[in-house]
Amino acid sequence: KIDIKRLMKTINESAEIGRLSRGGICRLALTDEDKEMRDLYVKWLKKIGLQVRIDDFGNIYGRKEGKNPDAPPVLIGSHLDTQPEGGRYDGILGVLAGLEVLTVLNESAIQTERPIEIINFTNEEGSRFEPPILGAGGLSGHFNQDFVYTRTDREGKAFLEELQRIGYHGEKRNRIQNSYCYLELHIEQGPVLEHKNLDIGVVTGIQGMDWLEVKITGQSDHAGPTPMNMRKDALYVASKLIQLIRDTIINYNEEATATVGRMAIKPNSINCVPGEVIFSVDVRHSDDTVKEYLSQVIIEKLSIAAATENVSIEINKIWETSSSHFSEELIQVISKTTEELGYTSQKMISGAGHDSKYMNEITPTAMIFIPCVDGKSHCQEEFTSQEAIEKGANLLLHTVCKLANA
Amino acid sequence: KIDIKRLMKTINESAEIGRLSRGGICRLALTDEDKEMRDLYVKWLKKIGLQVRIDDFGNIYGRKEGKNPDAPPVLIGSHLDTQPEGGRYDGILGVLAGLEVLTVLNESAIQTERPIEIINFTNEEGSRFEPPILGAGGLSGHFNQDFVYTRTDREGKAFLEELQRIGYHGEKRNRIQNSYCYLELHIEQGPVLEHKNLDIGVVTGIQGMDWLEVKITGQSDHAGPTPMNMRKDALYVASKLIQLIRDTIINYNEEATATVGRMAIKPNSINCVPGEVIFSVDVRHSDDTVKEYLSQVIIEKLSIAAATENVSIEINKIWETSSSHFSEELIQVISKTTEELGYTSQKMISGAGHDSKYMNEITPTAMIFIPCVDGKSHCQEEFTSQEAIEKGANLLLHTVCKLANA
Numbered sequence: 149k150i151d152i153k154r155l156m157k158t159i160n161e162s163a164e165i166g167r168l169s170r171g172g173i174c175r176l177a178l179t180d181e182d183k184e185m186r187d188l189y190v191k192w193l194k195k196i197g198l199q200v201r202i203d204d205f206g207n208i209y210g211r212k213e214g215k216n217p218d219a220p221p222v223l224i225g226s227h228l229d230t231q232p233e234g235g236r237y238d239g240i241l242g243v244l245a246g247l248e249v250l251t252v253l254n255e256s257a258i259q260t261e262r263p264i265e266i267i268n269f270t271n272e273e274g275s276r277f278e279p280p281i282l283g284a285g286g287l288s289g290h291f292n293q294d295f296v297y298t299r300t301d302r303e304g305k306a307f308l309e310e311l312q313r314i315g316y317h318g319e320k321r322n323r324i325q326n327s328y329c330y331l332e333l334h335i336e337q338g339p340v341l342e343h344k345n346l347d348i349g350v351v352t353g354i355q356g357m358d359w360l361e362v363k364i365t366g367q368s369d370h371a372g373p374t375p376m377n378m379r380k381d382a383l384y385v386a387s388k389l390i391q392l393i394r395d396t397i398i399n400y401n402e403e404a405t406a407t408v409g410r411m412a413i414k415p416n417s418i419n420c421v422p423g424e425v426i427f428s429v430d431v432r433h434s435d436d437t438v439k440e441y442l443s444q445v446i447i448e449k450l451s452i453a454a455a456t457e458n459v460s461i462e463i464n465k466i467w468e469t470s471s472s473h474f475s476e477e478l479i480q481v482i483s484k485t486t487e488e489l490g491y492t493s494q495k496m497i498s499g500a501g502h503d504s505k506y507m508n509e510i511t512p513t514a515m516i517f518i519p520c521v522d523g524k525s526h527c528q529e530e531f532t533s534q535e536a537i538e539k540g541a542n543l544l545l546h547t548v549c550k551l552a553n554a
Numbered sequence: 555k556i557d558i559k560r561l562m563k564t565i566n567e568s569a570e571i572g573r574l575s576r577g578g579i580c581r582l583a584l585t586d587e588d589k590e591m592r593d594l595y596v597k598w599l600k601k602i603g604l605q606v607r608i609d610d611f612g613n614i615y616g617r618k619e620g621k622n623p624d625a626p627p628v629l630i631g632s633h634l635d636t637q638p639e640g641g642r643y644d645g646i647l648g649v650l651a652g653l654e655v656l657t658v659l660n661e662s663a664i665q666t667e668r669p670i671e672i673i674n675f676t677n678e679e680g681s682r683f684e685p686p687i688l689g690a691g692g693l694s695g696h697f698n699q700d701f702v703y704t705r706t707d708r709e710g711k712a713f714l715e716e717l718q719r720i721g722y723h724g725e726k727r728n729r730i731q732n733s734y735c736y737l738e739l740h741i742e743q744g745p746v747l748e749h750k751n752l753d754i755g756v757v758t759g760i761q762g763m764d765w766l767e768v769k770i771t772g773q774s775d776h777a778g779p780t781p782m783n784m785r786k787d788a789l790y791v792a793s794k795l796i797q798l799i800r801d802t803i804i805n806y807n808e809e810a811t812a813t814v815g816r817m818a819i820k821p822n823s824i825n826c827v828p829g830e831v832i833f834s835v836d837v838r839h840s841d842d843t844v845k846e847y848l849s850q851v852i853i854e855k856l857s858i859a860a861a862t863e864n865v866s867i868e869i870n871k872i873w874e875t876s877s878s879h880f881s882e883e884l885i886q887v888i889s890k891t892t893e894e895l896g897y898t899s900q901k902m903i904s905g906a907g908h909d910s911k912y913m914n915e916i917t918p919t920a921m922i923f924i925p926c927v928d929g930k931s932h933c934q935e936e937f938t939s940q941e942a943i944e945k946g947a948n949l950l951l952h953t954v955c956k957l958a959n960a
């Protein structure tokens with residue numbers, strides 16, 4: 149059994165780094181806060197005697213040796229970076245629960261057959277460097293090193309430059325070479341488990357997503373003497389398009405989502421008609437064909453609408469992933485262990501992307517979800533109860549033990 | 555007659571400071587670029603032998619003595635600051651044409667009865683420190699010193715702090731003490747003169763404006779697992795309200811304007827449902843009763859619409875001015891001089907605010923407009939022909955001479 153008090157202590161301590169006024173966290177990838185968190189985390193890894201490695205993407209590995217050091221290890225992982233106004237659990241729970249699992253095994257002097265490694269992946273969130281899941285995607289080979297290194301934030305700073313700056317640019321030979329499987333514990337970030345009053349979600353896969361970037365070019369002008377009918381107001385047109393996106397999705401079905409999350413306005417001055425607006429659209433659906441269809445419909449509708457508004461529009465698909473399907477075997481092991489522990493559960497698909505997405509491309513992978521209050525995530529209000537965390541971490545412990553002795 | 559080549563040279567030289575890629579200027583008030591421009595301008599003032607003073611708002615005065623040094627001076631002025639993506643003429647023309655007028659008088663060894671002073675006012679644009687026209691408003695007593703000093707930009711830097719930083723915090727006793735009248739030459743910033751093919755607009759006043767700030771608080775959430783019908787998307791609601799504002803204005807009449815010019819989104823992350831949006835509304839109409847009515851209608855419609863959307867809304871009027879009416883006498887002098895010079899003209903009201911607005915509260919004031927291409931302003935494309943500038947500057951010269959000898 150994991151020690152929930154100890155786990156809550158590490159979670160609370162980590163929540164101090166980048167802490168925001170309403171209790172959330174701002175710890176964007178490769179910032180000073182991320183460095184501070186990494187330093188503390190590495191200290192924790194060493195304290196329980198793990199061997200620490202950093203790879204060329206800044207992914208941090210903590211390894212507990214197995215009786216058979218040559219056996220491919222069981223991997224546990226997630227991420228310690230957050231959204232600009234993120235919560236205390238998204239990603240963090242998976243890493244620190246992994247640490248707790250290894251702490252318990254150490255205390256109980258249990259050595260499993262296989263080695264166990266916990267991984268903190270770099271830039272899972274994707275809010276500083278787009279796309280998300282760069283560390284895991286780099287490790288899996290989904291993204292090549294050059295692609296990852298050249299991602300830039302909104303100030304034009306590159307991933308590699310920032311990785312070096314915070315001192316976490318490790319070596320390529322430290323990447324995981326082989327593995328038995330990968331497991332990730334995470335909060336659901338949606339409302340299903342809470343609504344159904346279930347302890348555990350056994351995650352069978354991750355839905356795909358498309359990221360579009362829409363640029364509207366109108367004409368900046370003076371807000372005073374420019375008559376309304378002579379304007380080419382890019383923000384007015386953008387606001388029409390946002391309505392159109394929502395209507396399209398709502399009228400399609402209940403499962404599809406589309407989100408306009410970031411927007412930049414130029415010149416963004418109170419007495420200027422906006423001349424340029426750039427905004428993002430995040431489109432998701434568990435069925436890849438539907439997702440692609442919806443993106444296509446959105447692109448077409450926006451193009452037509454913009455044409456009637458006398459502005460020019462440019463739409464690019466800046467990222468896309470198809471849906472992932474996790475290992476049947478692992479799903480069964482998790483389901484069985486859930487039953488043995490007496491927890492209630494259901495199988496479900498993840499609406500959010502995770503490091504598991506790309507790990508699934510190189511090793512058998514599965515995830516464990518626990519409920520979170522009101523399904524809220526990517527916000528300061530994100531919360532999950534101590535009881536839920538305890539169950540999730542215990543399930544992780546027992547699953548890991550089984551697999552590491554298999 | 556003014557020397558148009560020389561005037562174009564100073565205008566072009568000034569356009570190098572803060573120059574943008576498409577030929578416009580970014581020279582926000584009290585930035586390093588503003589300081590560089592001020593330093594050059596002071597050098598120019600001294601070169602033609604003017605006495606230079608800086609007041610406690612950073613307004614810069616250049617004085618040419620009159621035969622009667624005790625006579626209240628004729629004032630000429632405008633501003634050297636620009637919008638974030640501003641043009642090369644808005645404000646700059648008025649100051650540099652003033653400089654050219656005094657240069658011509660010097661060359662011709664003409665000393666007028668009254669002294670003449672040219673003024674560069676601080677922060678006319680209002681895009682860094684809101685509200686606009688702070689330097690002239692401070693001088694006129696419309697704003698008290700403390701109000702002006704405590705205005706902050708979006709990074710929280712205060713007006714006073716920045717004024718001191720760039721070394722232009724002068725003394726209160728350097729403010730203008732008395733004056734005979736104030737004149738300002740400016741581009742129209744609207745399409746009327748160009749459409750009617752007229753040389754000059756004799757400005758009779760400035761329309762009033764209201765500035766509203768709208769804050770929508772929804773709930774930030776994850777863009778993936780959060781179903782559309784459970785969202786409180788502040789940006790989606792904002793986009794509805796922007797439609798509503800435009801519809802309200804368009805359906806009212808052709809003269810009214812309302813502009814949503816700046817907007818800030820939180821957390822502004824691609825995979826987050828926006829939890830908070832703040833945007834501005836600039837409402838203008840030449841009839842103050844109509845302007846107030848329209849602001850009231852907008853406030854009410856937005857409040858009702860937001861209520862049905864399950865978000866909270868807060869609307870504040872952050873600034874308001876009523877319309878200004880310039881000096882009948884000055885308007886007549888300008889009209890007469892226009893005729894004498896053989897220029898075509900019409901009387902008109904200004905759609906944009908100007909330093910004249912607050913100068914009009916303490917001294918007889920009037921303005922001269924010249925056409926600008928397509929009526930564009932507050933954009934890099936802002937342009938006005940050399941011929942138009944020449945006529946405007948000549949009219950200013952002759953009007954100033956008449957008044958300074960009256």
Ligand SMILES: NC(=O)NCCC(=O)O
Nearest residue numbers: 272273280500501778825
């Ligand atoms: N789990 C999580 O919030 N990942 C970020 C990537 C996404 O937007 O789904």
Ligand SMILES: NC(=O)NCCC(=O)O
Nearest residue numbers: 372419678679686906907
């Ligand atoms: N002339 C000018 O652009 N002034 C800025 C104040 C306004 O928005 O009217």
